Amino acid sequence: MTVSIVCLLLLPGLSAGCASRHQPTVVVYTSVDQQYSEPVLRLFAERTGIQALPVYDVEATKTTGLVNRLVAERAHPRADVFWNCEFAQTILLKEQGALAAYDSPSAEDIPQQFRDAEHYWAGTAGRARVIVVNTNLVKPEDYPASFRELLDERWPARSLAMALPLFGTSATHAAALYALWGPEVARRFYERLKRRGVQMVDGNSVVRDMVASGQARWGLTDTDDVAAGLRRGSPIAAVFPDQADGGEGTLVIPGTVALIADAPHPEEGRQLVDFLLSREVEGLLVQAGWCHVTLRKLDIAPAYFGDVQVKALRVSLDEAYQQLDRVKQELRDIFVR
């Protein structure tokens, strides 16, 4: 008992190491990988003297743990800023009333389609959906040019992989296709994928690892996953799909930054939002290899991909988001059985 009481007394003390008593702090929940976001937050602390206390999400929880946490904490928010690696969950939080409007001066030169009209969030540089190919197993002249080739009989279905389209960017991609093609056509596409037996795996990084290890010839994933594989020297290459003349392009997924409603440190939160939306941070993330599609002209070549001009799907973020509920319901019916 004595030990337990001592332990209880110690618990609050264990948090004392987080920040010194007089240093201003800001709490940021982020689904941007720790390896990329940590240096940015450290730079923010150096510049402003405000210590950023992050909570990171992980792919194992399908990067939805923090969103559920923000919703659960809505009555007494603990976070000041949400820095998301995609947009759909941010729009969801806006609809749930968890965000506060803030027209950041840093967002002035961000194109309108990547900003919320009511200033609840703004976009940052993003990632794109790409085809990842095993370079030992597929010759360059045979590289697939479109992700529709997932249905092409020349590729054995078991040699292809994609993440289960119920979570993360894979679900957002499905929502964008629903918006672009119409729900019926898109649904039939996924039904055919299921019938064909394309490998539906646990996450985008699993797709990359399967392709890198030769368990699949190619698959559908995100640019950041390919960049991670290239960094460690895996025999893989990225193909931006549907980029030819007349091609419909690929999904570009901007990151988003938002201020939390009734945040405990609103002023510090606004400063962090301004910093995260700045051109400097956009450039840092592109150089580091987290983002590969800039929203503004930066004259910086993305790491691992060179200076590619990515043709994006002609679907607005809002149109894609509007399809998300239906997508998740229908794709659960198709894939979870």
Add this chain to the structure above:
Amino acid sequence: MRHVRNVLLAVFAVVAFGPLIALAFAAFQQLLDPQTREQLLAAGPSLRQVLLLLHSAAFALSVAAGATMLGVVAASALWQWSRGAWRHLRWWFLLLLFIPPYLQAQAWLSALAMTSAALGRAAGVAGASGGLAAWWAEVMLYTPMTVGLALLGLCAVEPRLLEAARLGRSDLRALTLVAVPLAWPQIAAAGGLVFLFSLTDYGVPSLLQVSSYPLEIFAYFSGGGPSGGALLLSLPLLTLAVPMLAVVSGGIRAAAHKPPGAQRPLQTAFGWPWWVQLVQHVALLLLAMQLLVPLLVLLRQAGSTSAIVRATSLARSEIATTAAIALAAGLLCLPLAYVLAQQLNRVDAHGRWWWYATLLPAAIPAPLLGIGLIAVWNHPWADMALNSLLLPVLVALARFAPLAALFMVAQLKRIDPLLIDAGRVFGHSELRTWLSVHLPLLAPGLIAGGLLVAALSAGELGGTLIVAPPGRATLAMRIYNYLHYGASENVAGLCLLLAGTALLAAAAAFTALSLRTSASAGQPRGQA
């Protein structure tokens, strides 16, 4: 002392069931709110969900059957290691339980891919996936648990009965007609526990491309579904879990009431037919491979000791946080587990209900537990607690304190009541008797339970992520972050560190129990 006990039982009830009650209350509120009612009702049930649940239950049953059969065969082989150092070494396979399941499954996939590449096979056929692969992966993951409980059961069989049977029948007949039926409660408990764990896990099936009912809950929750809907979706799992809890509790009660080491070793060694020996050796080989493959794959991925040191150095803060949570959970669980064990020991009708209450948290998805804790604690008056590591510790206590209680039940059964009476006769106060007599006798169970909870807390992810204070992360969170980043050498280095720490803790726990067992073995009650 009674007041202290009641307070501690109330604390356990708040820790384990407070989040559930808060979720149920939230579900009720969401049902009343027209905006969320539609979402809540859309959660289910549909025919697809019912079929998925039945499929998951059938899958879990088949995993339980496979793991139980393999476990009994391996246990029958380990049962014979009853003399000298082997007597203790035969329990060390249980250390496998402390390597995270997802990690074990991934290691096997990596091993398959490496083997396939070494054999020069074409791509696209190297990976394992599908129902059979998922079944095999889960059978292998849970077999250590079934071996452990089956071995407990076999060790509790009265040797005189077995020797009498062996006089007129073959050893194999004695095993199947006497030993296995007598050990059946523990064996059934093992199967029941495996069923529960398999039924509530989506990670390993998902990795091997098999859909499961827990994945349905997660997909709903991740799609912005209200927590009340996720709770409603979890109810069928709880419904299936309750009858299984009856089986499990009966078995574990029998196991706890006849601790290993209480019986003397058999006088003569078994003489099994050759084919039985072959099957036993295969089972032991599989058990050994289940430990060696993940360790070898991780060692290969880590590359060198300097990589492990580098990964450790990068994660110093996470290691400190993890150690603090594990230490606090390991210590705080002890008084809770002790008073729970007292209730579990009751022979009246209430005893059974305490078993249900203790084991029920095992069937609750960890993220839901986290959301429930936020509902309970997220108020301005609790800011100090929210900014500390209290909530991650509470997650660990809710999930793992019941397991410590199971250890404690076994330990309580070993305490000779005459020693307690002697303490009272000499006129000591109740507290002093407890401290000077009870506590030293309980020590091995306390150490084992505390270390077990500390080891499991160190690897907890689902609930901790939801409640971790800003600016603090655990080692498990860092590992999964690296996994996405593709830094396999760091993942391997930290996994080895985590597994090594957990293995050391578990080894210490089992050593504590073994020492106590060997000390009390052969000593008639009242002469200790």
